[in-house]
Amino acid sequence: MLHLAIMRTVLKPTILLSGWILIGLIACTDPDKAKAPTDTLSSGTISISADETYQPVIEEQKKVFDSSYPDAHITIHYKPETDCFEDLLNRKARIILVTRQLAPSEKQDFLDRKIATSSLDLARDGVALITGRDAKDSVFVRPQLKGILSGTYKDKITVVFDHAGSSTVRFMQDSILQGAKLGANVFAAGSADSVIAYVKQNPSAIGFVGMPYIYQGGDDFRNDIRIGAIKNDSTGEFLKPYQAYVAMRTYPLTRTLYYISGESYRGLGTGFANFLATERGQLIFRSSGLFPLRMNVIIREANVNSSNNL
Numbered sequence: 001m002l003h004l005a006i007m008r009t010v011l012k013p014t015i016l017l018s019g020w021i022l023i024g025l026i027a028c029t030d031p032d033k034a035k036a037p038t039d040t041l042s043s044g045t046i047s048i049s050a051d052e053t054y055q056p057v058i059e060e061q062k063k064v065f066d067s068s069y070p071d072a073h074i075t076i077h078y079k080p081e082t083d084c085f086e087d088l089l090n091r092k093a094r095i096i097l098v099t100r101q102l103a104p105s106e107k108q109d110f111l112d113r114k115i116a117t118s119s120l121d122l123a124r125d126g127v128a129l130i131t132g133r134d135a136k137d138s139v140f141v142r143p144q145l146k147g148i149l150s151g152t153y154k155d156k157i158t159v160v161f162d163h164a165g166s167s168t169v170r171f172m173q174d175s176i177l178q179g180a181k182l183g184a185n186v187f188a189a190g191s192a193d194s195v196i197a198y199v200k201q202n203p204s205a206i207g208f209v210g211m212p213y214i215y216q217g218g219d220d221f222r223n224d225i226r227i228g229a230i231k232n233d234s235t236g237e238f239l240k241p242y243q244a245y246v247a248m249r250t251y252p253l254t255r256t257l258y259y260i261s262g263e264s265y266r267g268l269g270t271g272f273a274n275f276l277a278t279e280r281g282q283l284i285f286r287s288s289g290l291f292p293l294r295m296n297v298i299i300r301e302a303n304v305n306s307s308n309n310l
Contacts, residue, residue: 037265037267039267039268040266040267040268040271041266041267041268041270041271041274042069042071042072042268042271043069043071043072043268044071044072044073044267044268045073045074045075045268046073046074046075046094046267046268046269047074047075047076047077047092047093047094048074048075048076048077048093048094048095048096048097048269048272049076049077049078049079049083049084049087049088049092049093049096049097050076050077050078050079050084050096050097050098051078051079051080051081051084051096051097051098051099051166051167051257052078052079052080052162052163052166052191052192053099053162053166053167053168053192053209053210053212053213054097054125054210054212054257055078055192055212056212056213056288057212057284057285057288057289057290058076058078058097059076060284060287060288061275061276061281061284061285062074062076064280064281064284065272065275068275069271072268072271072272074268074272077093080162080163080164080165080166080167081098081099081100081165081166081167081170082165083165084096084097084098085098085102085106088110088115088117088260088262089106089109089110089113089115091115091262093262094261094262094263094267094268094269095259095260095261095262095263095269095270095272095273096259096260097122097257097258097259098167098257098258098260099167099171099255099256099257099258100167100170100258101119101258101260102117102119102260110262115262115264116262116264117260117261117262118260118261119258119259119260119261120258120259120273120277120294121256121257121258121293122257122258122259122276122277122281122282122285122292122293122294123256123257123282123285123290123291123292123293124246124247124249124254124255124256124257124290124291124293125210125211125212125241125246125254125255125257125289125290125291126211126241126245126246126251126253126254126255127168127171127172127208127209127210127241127253127255128208128209128210128211128213128214128221128227128228128240128241128253129145129206129207129208129227129228129230129253130195130196130199130206130207130208130209130214130225130226130227130228131199131203131205131206131207131225131226131228132199132200132201132202132203132205132225132226133200133224133225133226134203135199135203135204135205135206135226136203136204137228138226138227138228138229139228139229139230139231139238140228140229140230140231141230141231142176142230142231142233142252145176145230146176146177146178146180148183148185148206149172149176149177149180149182149183149186150177150180150181150182150183151182151183151184151185151186152183155204156185156204157185157204157205157206158185158187158202158204158205158206159182159183159185159186159187159205159206159207159208160186160187160188160189160194160195160198160199160205160206160207160208161186161187161188161189161195161207161208162188162189162190162191162192162194162195162209163188163190163191164188166188167255168208168209168210169182171253171255172208172253175252175253189207192209192210192213193213195207195208195209196209196213196225199225200224200225206228211241211246211288211289211290212288212289212290214227214241214289215288215289217287219242219243221240227240227241228240230251230252230253231252232250232251232252233252234250235250237250239251239252241253241254241289243286243289243290243291246290246291247291247297256293257285257290259273259276261273277294278294279295281294282294282295283295
């Protein structure tokens, strides 16, 4: 097992009166003044949208940000990833937190609406395969996963995700199915917590959730479920989504969290995005099981207790 260590490496009186009235009317109807920013990097009120699979860690980020900047008021809407992109395009969200960059066609859509975008990778996490404690299997290979997800596997296995439009579904379709359709055995449970509850009660089910929902700190996962190990085809190892394996992308189901901003000035959305990339924000990602991408990290060999393993 590998262990991570951190390097700590914002005239006549009547005419004069008429003139002031005219100036006042112009000022009140000036569209530029009406559109003047009402927020700064550390103050104001805005809404942003975030991939719901990251809700636990983003809530922790917001808690620290709010305590540091009491004049800042950010409302975060947690949604399936597809809805986050719609919010940004329709100017319902200043920034979004998602697991992919804009596609070329999407960039053109934003340009057509005169929305300038910027983005940055913040952290890396792994999609965890989970089962109940009584499940028969806890180790998997890619061809097996493809069969399970497409409904063609020899054993009857139910697969549960959070939502049909979630980033987790899209990621599994792209990385494992690679064009094949999801089988009739795949269902949406409604939330990551519901996915966990379902697999705990159904030994023949597997679920897929983000690391913030299974990570307990240190090198420990929650112990009321089993975390599946997936074979790395290059090394032959069966790996779980430990931070070090996610950091080196040896864990097969590794993905990246980005922010994408649609702000046209340095407002509160930019301020929150900047916070996520600072040392404090990066340490919060690390403490939630994600691998921070905006600070220096050392990876060391270490022995770990495998009692919660296979």
